Amino acid sequence: MSDIDKILHHCLYFTANSLARAISRMAEEAFRPTGLSPSHAFLMMLVNDTPGIGQKALCDQLHLAPSTVTRFIDTLVYRGYLERRSEGKTSRVYATTAGAELQEPIAEAWKGLHERYAEILGRAAGDDLTARIDAASEKLNQT
Amino acid sequence: MSDIDKILHHCLYFTANSLARAISRMAEEAFRPTGLSPSHAFLMMLVNDTPGIGQKALCDQLHLAPSTVTRFIDTLVYRGYLERRSEGKTSRVYATTAGAELQEPIAEAWKGLHERYAEILGRAAGDDLTARIDAASEKLNQT
DNA sequence: CCATTTTGTTTGTACATACAAATAAGCTAA
């Protein structure tokens, strides 16, 4: 490894993005049977868990920008999985019947993804890494 | 934290992407003075380090898809920082004078970024996390 | 009760990145 390689592999920006791309590839595959992208699937999980959840809450939980959440919901409404009910300036989100039916396949896919990377990284190591990444991400997000 | 939160924060896909977005925000800020996005800056570093490097090698080192590297180079050529010389089916990349002059500001920005997140995560903890992420990313990329 | 500020959402636009298909060059083996 040359000097420059060392810089890259010692840079959190570089390694974090590299990991994100790798795990995203895996996640897209795992969630393919649901017909949703992983992010859309997580949004569906949240709505199925808390019917009537507001968009702001979705942003906070998913750590996504409001505009991003608007478009995700647009897409999922268009595809018949969600319903948006405006209440004044806020709007609440509910799953349709079709959306509720996704709950099982999504849970399966999520489990499959977890197992898949646990196989490669080791279950304990993978979970530990996830916890550390989560902690770091929370710290950085506060700034 | 509800059950669903636990799922999110225990999911490597979710946490890794969340971290990547957070550190990317920071990196974009750190590299702003160079006029380049962080990824473009890393590509410039590689070319400045190894003049005449091939695109394939750039892909491998940056863990980026060939099409992505093509477009990055297109942009950097257009902006007058790189020169592409085709040799048969491969093509080699060289920095122009303007490109070589970016080396200093890029190195500064990189150092600034490192210091910035070291402040938040702790230097040792940040470097350790980076190393773990790097190892995980390599493992997942092999699959 | 109005004027101002704050909060939540949407729209326009842009960037990073990827995949699949197309193209082009080189390599191999009959």
Place this chain on the structure above:
DNA sequence: TTAGCTTATTTGTATGTACAAACAAAATGG
């Protein structure tokens, strides 16, 4: 040597995500 395989690059197109500006509703303070 040529027919097909492999490798490198490019092009077309799509997705995820963001920022900034616009818009809309609510809250607050005079």
